[in-house]
Amino acid sequence: MITYRGPKARIAVASFRCKAAKCSGAIGDGLADMLATALFRTGRFIVLERGEGLKAIQEELNLAQSGYVRQGAGPKTGLMEGADILVIGAITAFEPNASGVGGGGIVVPFNIPLIGGAKISKKEAYIAADIRLVDVRTGRVINATSVEGKATSWKVGGGMGTILGTVALGGALGAYKNTPMEKAIRVMLYNAVDAIAKMVPENYYRWGSDTQGYNNPSAAPRPAATSAPRDSSVAPAPTGGLVRPEARFEPGKKVVWQEDFSRCTEVPSSIRIVKGTAECVSFQGKKWLATIKGETVFYKNLQRFRWSGDWAIEYTFYCGTYVPHGQASVRLGRFDAPFYLYLAKGATAQDTSFKWMNKPIPLDQDIVGRPHRVALQKKGDTIRIFFDGKKLLSDRADPLALDRLPSALYFILGSGYADIETGRYVLLTDIRVTSY
Incomplete structure (x- = not known):
């Protein structure tokens, strides 16, 4: 900044x-x-x-x-x-x-x-x-x-x-x-x-780049929501009658599950770890779940939650240094289900893989060195992926296939190369599942 x-x-x-x-x-x-x-x-x-x-x-x-x-x-x-x-x-x-x-x-x-x-x-x-x-x-x-x-x-x-x-x-x-x-x-x-x-x-970033440029705004800001479209993620285009989806993410109003690990002192009791080991640590004034060694997989039972409805999943992750194939990924319903958001480093420090199911998501920045916020949203028949508040992908959803999934959410952190003692780890916090 x-x-x-x-x-x-x-x-x-x-x-x-x-x-x-x-x-x-x-x-x-x-x-x-x-x-x-x-x-x-x-x-x-x-x-x-x-x-x-x-x-x-x-x-x-x-x-x-x-x-x-x-x-x-x-x-x-x-x-x-x-x-x-x-x-x-x-x-x-x-x-x-x-x-x-x-x-x-x-x-x-x-x-x-x-x-x-x-x-x-x-x-x-x-x-x-x-x-x-x-x-x-x-x-x-x-x-x-x-x-x-x-x-x-x-x-x-x-x-x-x-x-x-x-x-x-x-x-x-x-x-x-x-x-x-x-x-x-x-x-x-x-x-x-x-x-x-x-x-x-x-x-809202519309004023001159120097302190004397306030008389020459580039464009007028739009309010947080508009009355014309019913869907709050849609707003009028700057010119003409064209209407396109707004790039800004808004979570659902009903919270299904959220976890910031603030009450965790060692191992969280709100989730079930099925692979690897993880512990709660403090970083930047917050509590995080950290991979200790290798890959960590955990899940949360969402209690009669239906994936065919309208919902959003959000989480914040942090990877301090390059971890080969280090993940911060989610899967819906089952660990082997085809509905997944995959986010990981590649075989080299320059490679990052980000995709929804098998569809690549363009990402023009490295994920190492600072916290990032990821959001996966379903509204109607559309899946949208957001990274640090910016929409990167829209894809068609399959409500019938989603409706057959169990009410569980899986997270995959780290990789076989993760080892907190050597500084290679992945952190996760501020998980939130909401419905619209």
Whole structure:
């Protein structure tokens, strides 16, 4: 994100509300200031002032109109920019000394400076927040997510990544400088910036690539949903009467099953592992299921779920280094069923195989080095595949064949080359199955 040079989105950050017992309004204000600074530093956004700075601007405008400022020397009213998107947040957890997962946690050889290979201690600071992106013109919620940050008392070398740089602790958060809570705050801030950058739809990135280009938008943004088509995944084309499927993924409203492994301390009890070994680890302020050695296969019984209906499967995976033939794949119904989404590295570090059943899915980026979000969606007679929010494939579904499948979902992680002791592993988290 630091090297981003494309069109920008206009965004503003509202003050975060404190809903946690140990959180005060000043802490919410400080977090909002830090987030606004971090979003600006990504280069993806034109950030509009909505905090104390806006009050100061209003006072300066009032002074210019009061008659005390020489005519023509003061700022004029009516020239301020408006935001397309408003970030609204609520701090749902704030524990400077929260109880952690306990001693004896696994030491994972991560190669990212956020968490490093540090061992989890019995106590760690913890902060969590809910974030919503709202279209300012319509008031519609564009997207929403939850982010969290955890930290122990050890220090992190190299800062929290180039995105955060030297963002100062805002407001009342300065009291936590050089404490584990500062680490937790910066981890959550990193996760928040990453999530927001991914959640903003492409058509909101419409303003000039430099800060003076705000008078020349490339296109007007569309709201999160339109009233013309009944299917929320369909939106009008920019010109003419042509209607094409929208590229943005939207999950179903009814949650069938979700698992983020947040309650897991060693081996999850919510799934059944039928091949290999796996353990729960902490990484980037989240809990993940990690392959330990070789390939891991597990499944979840979805209890009378019907694959012939309309549904969506989502999951996030991470492969820190090249694992030959390392997978993050799913199969519907049975392990040997023909309905599968296959995602794996090839025999060389340059090869990646991504396909739905036997149909290749074009993928123009490497899957190694950062988390990725995968979504498999069925609506009507159409299967759609999304990668990091972008639709890559549409295919015709076979409801009759799907209806004969058992109500189970299989995941395949890693490969025969996976070995967490040598740094070759695959992580999985934030699994969600929804129905429409």
